[in-house]
Amino acid sequence: MTTKRPTIRDVAALAGVSVATVSRVLSGDYPVAGATRTRVQRAVRDLDYVVNAHARALSGATSKVVAIVMFNVTTPFYAHIAAGVEAQAAEADRLCLVCTTGGDPDRELEIVKLMREQHADAVILVGGVTMTDDYRERMHRYAKALEDANSRLVLCGRPAPSPDFPAVTVEYDNVGGAYAATSHLLSVGHRRIAFLGGAVGNTTFDGRDTGYRRAMAAFGATVDPALVSHHGSLGPEYGFARVGELLAAGTDFTAIFAVNDHVAAGAIRALRAAGKRVPDDVSIIGYDDTPFAPDLSTPLTSVHLPHDELGRTAVRLALQRTGPARQHVMLGTHITMRDSVRPLV
Amino acid sequence: MTTKRPTIRDVAALAGVSVATVSRVLSGDYPVAGATRTRVQRAVRDLDYVVNAHARALSGATSKVVAIVMFNVTTPFYAHIAAGVEAQAAEADRLCLVCTTGGDPDRELEIVKLMREQHADAVILVGGVTMTDDYRERMHRYAKALEDANSRLVLCGRPAPSPDFPAVTVEYDNVGGAYAATSHLLSVGHRRIAFLGGAVGNTTFDGRDTGYRRAMAAFGATVDPALVSHHGSLGPEYGFARVGELLAAGTDFTAIFAVNDHVAAGAIRALRAAGKRVPDDVSIIGYDDTPFAPDLSTPLTSVHLPHDELGRTAVRLALQRTGPARQHVMLGTHITMRDSVRPLV
DNA sequence: ACGAGTAGTGTAAACGCTTTCTCGAGGCGT
DNA sequence: ACGCCTCGAGAAAGCGTTTACACTACTCGT
Structure with a gap:
């Protein structure tokens, strides 16, 4: 079993072109003659070739992954934010890595480290937090590290610990x-x-x-x-x-x-x-x-x-690599009226 | 900004050893002299070095990612299964990629392809499905491809389309x-x-x-x-x-x-x-x-x-690479009694 | 004292892709 | 006709790990 998967080289050989050309056809925006392009695409189909995301990520391209870190996944509050993140990530052609902390700050630390390993191109930290001095200091280190790793950090539903904090924040009011x-x-x-x-x-x-x-x-x-x-x-x-x-x-x-x-x-x-x-x-x-x-x-x-907008905005902010590196968005709320309030006569 | 991240080579240089040794210290189970090990660990700390997951995955090691594919993330039913998956994945030192289909079979197809790109070491398809012939045929192709990509496919809450289907299933009754x-x-x-x-x-x-x-x-x-x-x-x-x-x-x-x-x-x-x-x-x-x-x-x-057990079992089955490649687990259910049923007098 | 292990380390070849150079072949203005 | 551009395509240098293979220096059994 487990037959060897075809590589870009196999495709190139079959199509009678160089690997560079195959890569260019696959990645899109580069001039490739129509006939060549067709031949490559045929080879890809015939071989049932799919790129290796790791190889791609390794050789400089972005990882196409956004990570969301939150308390849990079952509370509606978090679930809906996650849904927004996932949806927006999908639109931006990104995969979504979900990590839960159960509220443990050490676990959060560990996860951020893992995200550095993964080179996630966005890391979204969701939910309020109790801001101790230790937290502030630690988060600053996280954020720096992530920035160095070329990932964007977004604080979602929690303010930045300080104005110069290397992250974007999006909160609700x-x-x-x-x-x-x-x-x-x-x-x-x-x-x-x-x-x-x-x-x-x-x-x-x-x-x-x-x-x-x-x-x-x-x-x-x-x-x-x-x-x-x-x-x-x-x-x-x-x-x-x-x-x-x-x-x-x-x-x-x-x-x-x-x-x-x-x-x-x-x-x-x-x-x-x-x-x-x-x-x-x-x-x-x-x-x-x-x-x-x-x-x-x-x-x-x-x-x-x-919720949904919160998640979506977080992803949008993270992915938009142009514009100010730090910014802050505040989303409004409103009351949904039902039957649990009666005027006092 | 974005200072270059240290690589294993930098660590090796600082510790005065070869990259192989660094790799061995990092990966654990391999004889390395105590003193050398300490020196490497010091260098890692000093440089704030973290491995590059893509490089690691590329060079043959496993990807440490399990993917869960489901309808959505907000319905409690799915959310709780996802929670089980995430928890078990975390215990097995895996990250969890969450993808939603919104019930679109084409989207499911697309996601499975993405999972092949990612070399996820487990792909868990959650939830019931309407079994058309087209679905059967298509799923068979997915499963084969995944198997070739050396990933395990698990059907969670849905039976296998056929007994020889290259996947493990776990269902509730x-x-x-x-x-x-x-x-x-x-x-x-x-x-x-x-x-x-x-x-x-x-x-x-x-x-x-x-x-x-x-x-x-x-x-x-x-x-x-x-x-x-x-x-x-x-x-x-x-x-x-x-x-x-x-x-x-x-x-x-x-x-x-x-x-x-x-x-x-x-x-x-x-x-x-x-x-x-x-x-x-x-x-x-x-x-x-x-x-x-x-x-x-x-x-x-x-x-x-x-729910929870369903998710956990799915991951366990997927990760346990020994034992039968195809198996089937059926989990029981029970009634939680509250006040909405009254005897008919 | 000598060959066989063995623990500890290094060297270098993959892994599969992207991307920077290079280069050839036409098209075109003068 | 001639040099200059532009377009299309190839060669090859990485990207950061793991790991097979090779080697050294000991430790032993005989």
Whole structure:
């Protein structure tokens, strides 16, 4: 088995031309006489020849691979960004290498090293991150190394650690989204709005916190610390437990702004378990506009993120080798209205 | 910028050894004197040297890449399989190339060709497919080509087109799962069970159809054609529309078996819209056990698939180069019970 | 003390492609 | 007619590794 694969040399021999000519026919843009071109193409077909990507990449051409590095692949948030990346990569005739970190910074380090080995022509780091000094320093090294390896680094959904950072960034507007969500609640009369926040220090969740507070301030509502919580886990358990606490403590609130839809789902569960109706008794608004949002027990109003566009823009930025080497794009968000918010009469 | 990257030659020079020695230190299992090894490792660190994966792959070593080809990356079904593949690949020190077809067979063809270029050491084709003669013939060619390119092909969630097909397959038991689901409904007294089926001719959905019919027969229930439908779209709209029809036609039924959870979600929507209660008036059972199943308006009972194990097994089979070149693994399913099924009194 | 291993290292030939030179053959302006 | 261009095609030099082969210097068994 495993018959030897034909090489460019075999094609050249069969077509009666030199390997250079075959290469030129295959790569396109170089003047080759029509007759020669046809002969080569015939030989390629007859031999069922395919180029060896490694040989091609080795001899100077680009690798045609974009890598996406993210937390996991199953969370809708990441999955949709990945979809955008994959789609745009495919359009640009690129393959897509997917790596997951599970949130482990050391794994991220390791993956970046692997990407250097692979000479990926773009590396896209997705998702918010908790910015420690160590992280900053380390990321700077990564980015430098990648730049030297002639790959473009793109930070997707997280800001650059410093202005001179050798990477392009594309983010969605966390502050704006949270501001809009909270304002929406406020504008229909809610004042006692609980905030179910994410991890403190994380660029993404800090932004949402800020948006919440700004909106409250803008409407002259005071932020009751008893109504604000932060937690690293972004699962339904958090929402469920936290709302249970609030209810048990008898803290008064008429609305909830949850840091994502999963947390919101847990919150709704807790509310129902306690005999509260949504949205009649408590209004709620989520974040991410996950696909299942419309099918929750109460169709959930949620902040919609430009997932797909985020992924696509990241790839576009990475591949466009002309123009400024560092740039920053901020994508907007909007609220998808469903039935989980009711005006306070 | 873009300073030249150090090569193995630079390392050799700095360490005062030959490139062969450096290579041997890097590749591990080969006798190298302790002192020399240390010196080389120091040079590697000082130069911040990383190997060039393309050069390595070109010169005979394996490519360390496994490719997964699937419909899309956002549907939980595929996402979870991909997660399994990625995890297992990472454990085997492999990178994971993800390609989506959007269901286009021509795109699948194109991708397989790309994988030949890449010399991926495993190519995993995920998901059911409609088996036309053309498909059979074409797939056979793909598989042969891949085998020649020294890659392993694995069919994941779809049977091999023929017994001599040069690929390994790993499937989950569609017939068994559907049989179990339908039996569950039957065993609590339901007889008028609507089946919301998938595309006819597709290996996956045909299996579920068979399971449904066998269970019905086993319990001596007759299959009313008016209660059975098939549709290629697997979205909520299908479930919503179909249940709407059933209701409008006044067809009598007490339970629904939906081909997946999305369709089930749509069905529930339609039921509620018509003032029916779930499960009090109509019981329903889904397929896939999607993560959002517990958070639907009625927590959905669903057939659980071994997504993760499916992906992992696929990779394991592909990478284990010893043992039979063609083999077949069938993974079992089970029902995750929630609140969407009520006994008929 | 001598030939046979063997551990440790070096040399150089692939691996399959791209790309820079080179060069020949026509076409054309004067 | 003659030099000059342009177009098409070939030769060959890499690209950065791995690895087969060769060689040296020991260590042993006899």
